[in-house]
Amino acid sequence: MYSTTGIEASNYVSTYNTAFYFIAGVSLLLLIGLTITMLYFVFRYNKKKNPVATQIEGNTFLEITWTVIPLVLALVMFSLGWSGWKSTTKPPKDAMNITVVARMWSFLFVYENGKQSPDLIVPVNTPVKINLVSLDVIHSLFIPDFRIKSDIIPGREKFMWFLPEIEGKYKIFCAEYCGLQHSYMHSTVNVMSKDKFKSWYAESAKAVTVAGNASPADIGEAIMRAQGCFACHTPDGTKLIGPSYFNLFGSQQTIIRDGKEMTVTVDPEYIKRCILQPNTDIVKGFPSTVMQSYRSTLSDNDILKIIEYLKTLNDK
Amino acid sequence: MSTQKNFEEPSYLEYKGKYKGIFSWILSTDHKRIAILYLFSLLTFFATGATLGLLMKLELIAPGKTIMTAQTYNAFFTLHGIIMIFAVVIPGLPAVFGNFLLPIMIGAKDVAFPRLNLLSWYFYVTGVTLVLISQFTGQGPPDTGWTFYAPYSFRTTGNMLPAVFGAFVLGFSSILTGLNFLVTIHRMRAPGMTWLKMPLFPWTLYATGWVQLLATPIIGITLLMIIAERTLHIGFFDPTLGGDPLLYQHLFWTYSHPAVYIMILPAMGAISEIIPTFCHKTIFGYNFIVASSIAIAFVGYFIWGHHMFTSGMSGTAQYVFSLLTFIVAIPSAIKVFNWIATMHKASIDLQTPFYWAVGFLFVFMIGGFSGLILGSLATDIHLHNTHFVVAHFHFIVFGGTGFAFFGAMHYWFPKITGKMYDSRWANTGLIIFFSGFITLYGEMFFLGMKGMPRRYYDYDEIFHTGNIFSSLGAVVMYFGLAVIIINLISSLRNGAKAPSDPWGGKTLEWTIPSPPPVENFEEIPVITKGPYNYK
Ligand code: HEM
Ligand SMILES: [Cu+2]
Ligand SMILES: [Cu+2]
Numbered sequence: 001m002y003s004t005t006g007i008e009a010s011n012y013v014s015t016y017n018t019a020f021y022f023i024a025g026v027s028l029l030l031l032i033g034l035t036i037t038m039l040y041f042v043f044r045y046n047k048k049k050n051p052v053a054t055q056i057e058g059n060t061f062l063e064i065t066w067t068v069i070p071l072v073l074a075l076v077m078f079s080l081g082w083s084g085w086k087s088t089t090k091p092p093k094d095a096m097n098i099t100v101v102a103r104m105w106s107f108l109f110v111y112e113n114g115k116q117s118p119d120l121i122v123p124v125n126t127p128v129k130i131n132l133v134s135l136d137v138i139h140s141l142f143i144p145d146f147r148i149k150s151d152i153i154p155g156r157e158k159f160m161w162f163l164p165e166i167e168g169k170y171k172i173f174c175a176e177y178c179g180l181q182h183s184y185m186h187s188t189v190n191v192m193s194k195d196k197f198k199s200w201y202a203e204s205a206k207a208v209t210v211a212g213n214a215s216p217a218d219i220g221e222a223i224m225r226a227q228g229c230f231a232c233h234t235p236d237g238t239k240l241i242g243p244s245y246f247n248l249f250g251s252q253q254t255i256i257r258d259g260k261e262m263t264v265t266v267d268p269e270y271i272k273r274c275i276l277q278p279n280t281d282i283v284k285g286f287p288s289t290v291m292q293s294y295r296s297t298l299s300d301n302d303i304l305k306i307i308e309y310l311k312t313l314n315d316k
Numbered sequence: 317m318s319t320q321k322n323f324e325e326p327s328y329l330e331y332k333g334k335y336k337g338i339f340s341w342i343l344s345t346d347h348k349r350i351a352i353l354y355l356f357s358l359l360t361f362f363a364t365g366a367t368l369g370l371l372m373k374l375e376l377i378a379p380g381k382t383i384m385t386a387q388t389y390n391a392f393f394t395l396h397g398i399i400m401i402f403a404v405v406i407p408g409l410p411a412v413f414g415n416f417l418l419p420i421m422i423g424a425k426d427v428a429f430p431r432l433n434l435l436s437w438y439f440y441v442t443g444v445t446l447v448l449i450s451q452f453t454g455q456g457p458p459d460t461g462w463t464f465y466a467p468y469s470f471r472t473t474g475n476m477l478p479a480v481f482g483a484f485v486l487g488f489s490s491i492l493t494g495l496n497f498l499v500t501i502h503r504m505r506a507p508g509m510t511w512l513k514m515p516l517f518p519w520t521l522y523a524t525g526w527v528q529l530l531a532t533p534i535i536g537i538t539l540l541m542i543i544a545e546r547t548l549h550i551g552f553f554d555p556t557l558g559g560d561p562l563l564y565q566h567l568f569w570t571y572s573h574p575a576v577y578i579m580i581l582p583a584m585g586a587i588s589e590i591i592p593t594f595c596h597k598t599i600f601g602y603n604f605i606v607a608s609s610i611a612i613a614f615v616g617y618f619i620w621g622h623h624m625f626t627s628g629m630s631g632t633a634q635y636v637f638s639l640l641t642f643i644v645a646i647p648s649a650i651k652v653f654n655w656i657a658t659m660h661k662a663s664i665d666l667q668t669p670f671y672w673a674v675g676f677l678f679v680f681m682i683g684g685f686s687g688l689i690l691g692s693l694a695t696d697i698h699l700h701n702t703h704f705v706v707a708h709f710h711f712i713v714f715g716g717t718g719f720a721f722f723g724a725m726h727y728w729f730p731k732i733t734g735k736m737y738d739s740r741w742a743n744t745g746l747i748i749f750f751s752g753f754i755t756l757y758g759e760m761f762f763l764g765m766k767g768m769p770r771r772y773y774d775y776d777e778i779f780h781t782g783n784i785f786s787s788l789g790a791v792v793m794y795f796g797l798a799v800i801i802i803n804l805i806s807s808l809r810n811g812a813k814a815p816s817d818p819w820g821g822k823t824l825e826w827t828i829p830s831p832p833p834v835e836n837f838e839e840i841p842v843i844t845k846g847p848y849n850y851k
Binding site for chain 1: 317386387390397459460461463465467468470471472473555560561562595596597598600601602603604605626627628631634635638639643645649650652653654656660661662663664665666674677678681682686687689691692693694695696697698700702708749766769770771772773774775776819836850851
């Protein structure tokens, strides 16, 4: 389903193509022309065929010619690139606003009605403006099929915008190196018909969509998947950059609080603190600045469900 | 042409100075011995970096884990980048061939400050040692990439401080070399060698010297700021301390873009020596080649922003940087035209160094043209930070500087060692290397156009085929490299004795014996003619 060439999935594809094919075309012609000339000289004027060289110091007319022509070509190339890019800075007034919250190593898209989604779901032929928020380091939201990317810089207000023109699913990659799982920080743009989008958008503003009869623990797991907790934590005892959830609930954990080592029981209170103020209690042997607070994206209710899920991970 | 005069003096290789054995090398202030010190250390680091590169390519031959973990991969590309940039291509031609040949080519007995010259080698080795120490101490090797971007470089638990400090020390080595060469060129040219009678390799070293001297302190300060921020928590770059990550990028690229010209200018200089020698013809457009070197060095300071088109600079900054990037391409194009024009009506002696020069021209053009695509705003927004960029800079720095380095090695090898090498093996190695190179990096352009980001340990299935080709290319290229190096090493033992001017070159180094005597010249020559006089 992921197209990587040809189709004009967004408003930038045609301007990209114009600039790309012009520059690449002219370059290719020059490359071939110059290479053939060079090889011709090498064959025609080698020592055997031409035992005595003709000494030529230079030729000012030629020098001027091969300065001016490339200069003109370069200016044309520049202006094509520039005019294709100009529109990226000017989002239409009626663009739909979505905020992306990027963190190691997940994207979360937050809509104006509070709806959250790990995938970017947008209606076709509607300009979309994405406000770029990073909670930790620099990430970059890259949609190859749309020919657009923009860095997401912590502490800096930025946006990107585009007009999706064809329904379908397209890859999103993180294009700025952001640590261990950088190459796993990806997502999908799902461009829907306007009607389909409307009904998706109107569904209750829940963070995640699960089957109607899902248990609180299942919902908890789905929330954690959507929020990207599993990029750093595993349910099965494997240690990633963060501690595993396996047999975590109810255990005794050695932590560092204000530089002092102490032991605490992992109870709902502790877990909530870990999620909302992750830098208060640091699990011993783990880095302190990696996990960021989920205050802006998780409600108390969500956290209760997460705790229900964590309880299921203890072997009985 | 090649009658060897009987000099009283022993060659620099035989000369018995104050010290014995290894000390006669590591305590020598002879520019030629220092050049050899650099050559050996540089080749060692290059072999290390190249092995890391090969391992990375093997990891990328299939999606998922192939031979290493993500943590290892991230550490590898960081170390690979730091070694290749700071320890191989930046010192590169100036430290090895510049040291050996600059004084000889301008008719001097040594550089202006021989002891400073030795000191800069010590800085160099210390810097690399610090970088290597960072791999084995602390909480794990650095994993930020060679760019050390903030704020990630403050978040990682990798052992940043020694690596950053190592890069800082390497900067000093570079500054000292630049300063030394500038003074040498200003003060020590042989009588009669006016500026426009100076060969082109010294000219590019001159332009490079200014870049080293003026740009390197910026990275020095920046690296110190990282150290201060990490240890004293002064908020320069980390937003949680009130700093600005974009400030870091500006400072970093203000140096690191001109650094690209530190890498490529001397390479252009070496090519400008090789081409006339094997064409038996004066270089076409000497003045224009000189002027273009200076133009590149100057305009090169003002285009760093093209590394930051997606980071959110102001609109004006975006197009000014893009425009200047297109402008800086012109002087490089002028050089290419003049080199090719030199071959017109020449009498070309097809020897290994000339083949390297032809190879250089081809890959350098590809690197340059792909640079135009990246300098254009609309296209860079898609291609930035993808494998297209990885292909582009390997074509320029490895293709450009690397090919010129190997060309220079085959050109000056007889002069430096006093031995000839086997050209058949040298040419075979070159062909294997070249095919591997094109397969390895050519494919990356297409991977990048499809959207494969760089610094990716794992990738989507759609990128698989391309990566298979690219990785096989790496294996072939590695094999070619081995042939080239082994051939040169075995020539040290078995090679025929080199005459003083094996290629029919006209610059001063070909007028003295191979290998050169300790003091280079018995009598300082008086210059009356231009450097490439074949009349
Ligand atoms: C000898 C064979 C070489 C191989 C097989 C090789 C391969 C690679 C690979 C696979 C990457 C990582 C791409 C990614 O995941 O983003 C890389 C990055 C890099 N290479 Fe090479 N390379 C070689 C030689 C060189 C040379 C001679 C230079 C000289 C400048 C160089 C400079 C770099 C730099 C600066 C990076 C970027 C590191 C970073 O992203 O921080 N490489 N190379
Ligand atoms: Cu990221
Ligand atoms: Cu990333």
